[in-house]
Amino acid sequence: MPQKRVSIKDIAEAAGVSHPTVSRALRGEGRMSDETRQRILELAQEMGYTPSLVARGLVTQRSHLIGLVITTFADPFHNEVVQGVEEEAIRHGYDIFVASTGVNAEREKEVVRSFQGRQVDGIIVSSSRVGDDYADLLQETGIPIVLINSHVAGSHFHAVHHDDYAGGCQLMAHLLERGYRRIAYLGNARAGKANTDRHRAWEDSLRAAGLAPGLAIYGPNGRLAGGVQAAEALLPAARERWGAPPDAICCYNDTMAIGAMAVLRRCGLRIPDDVAITGFDDIDVAAYLEPPLTTFHQPRHQLGVEAMQVMLSLLGQTNPHPPRQVRTLIGQLVVRRSS
């Protein structure tokens, strides 16, 4: 094991015909008797011949395979993005293979190189840590790259992204309108542009309301444990600043908010009576928490669909340097009982 794959040559030998004859029979082309064609097709089936998509790709220069790079399978944000990409891809006869990078820029480059070496037709990268560094790779190979929510600001690639700054401003407008004043920001030290945009939206909103400077505390990552750590550091910092807990916490994402909610409960603080809390993304579980979480809904499925649409349009072009395509989506504020 592995057993050797049955080749066209094997079938040609068994059928007593030439290699090209078998190729033509399998493609349904060429002049030959129906009997010969029939015999070759039967032999191919008996012998367990499956056409190698790889070999076919080497000939046609098209593999109909798109590589999708995500940071981690553990982040529920990616689930629907992947499904959006997949659905659109399958609808157009493309396969999607997914690989993860673990929020590591070096590993991200390795994964992209691996996809390129395996001759995908295009690569979609979600939450890229690399961004413009792909310029060289793109130059070398010409394989189109589309970025979804790149964490690198000012990227010059084809891109689909969510307007996090506008989303963050809507969340803050909601909190300020409800009368919250001691609004802390719980940030993700590992995120790039997404965190910067959300942090900036919080800060600009506070400043416009005459409440700057605010109190921002960062967790080491955007996961549950990151939310717990940041919230544990926030409470004493807030006492020092305000002599009281924050009256609202604006979290980088829903997952951190879930971690922070556990800390608030453990400290005997009621949500939202003592402390309101908001997330970002609207992951599936957000509506099922106690209390259900106010958040900003990212159209994750649509981000995936549109990234694949940009990819399809690039694959359909003969221009080696097509004009840059950028699409910006904006989701919507979802007010629930946590605020």
Add this chain to the structure above:
Amino acid sequence: MPQKRVSIKDIAEAAGVSHPTVSRALRGEGRMSDETRQRILELAQEMGYTPSLVARGLVTQRSHLIGLVITTFADPFHNEVVQGVEEEAIRHGYDIFVASTGVNAEREKEVVRSFQGRQVDGIIVSSSRVGDDYADLLQETGIPIVLINSHVAGSHFHAVHHDDYAGGCQLMAHLLERGYRRIAYLGNARAGKANTDRHRAWEDSLRAAGLAPGLAIYGPNGRLAGGVQAAEALLPAARERWGAPPDAICCYNDTMAIGAMAVLRRCGLRIPDDVAITGFDDIDVAAYLEPPLTTFHQPRHQLGVEAMQVMLSLLGQTNPHPPRQVRTLIGQLVVRRSS
């Protein structure tokens, strides 16, 4: 776009040498002057030549790529399984590409065929709906297949699985010991063996305690909405059977339990005072719910690691029909405040 990949032939033409000379220079083999070798390597770099892993795989018959098939990226169960497989694979110089099937047996076969056509060295399938149907495919191609938690009973494949029956019995022993008597089962109509084993553990435990027949209600899937639907059907059914709500609900998995908890709260039932609830899997968020969820921890990461270990041992064998390898893991009961 896509731009044509630079080939060895292109470099040979530019360097004014033969195709095999370029090949040997790139592999660091063969007799040639240092100057020639240097010139070829410089040209290859300037022209943006990247060795095709695919072409190399066609020659070496080894792609160092493993295809991993999961049902859906939306199920948090798969996250850690994927990470376990990946870590073990990377440690041994293999890449992992992941593709999803959407809990659809036909699509699962298509995805596996696609991996085979792209010449992966092996395929790992998590929560397979197909199981023994792979016998023909395996026969045809000889590409090793390892199943993780197959949903098909009696599969004859190399497999790593969790002992769900034993886990379900431990959960039930815990509930019975705490004095719960009206214990309902919330099932997943879409799951195969995993659901059957957990359902059977619940039923056998009830019978042994003299409490059979129990009340089992099924949701259309194992997701949040599936849990909501099943719980909404359960409450009136329980009133009819017992004149009261169940005093405990044993759920197929944590995700359904989260959906059911939302329904219980909406109906004014306190957890665990009025109704206790248990999940299965111990997904990350289970410990962060209010109340935190009692569940059975599946060693998901370890399931992935061991599946890859079985794969590596198969790839290391020359025997085309190696003896079947089956590993059974058992996780542990995690008691939290929901019961």
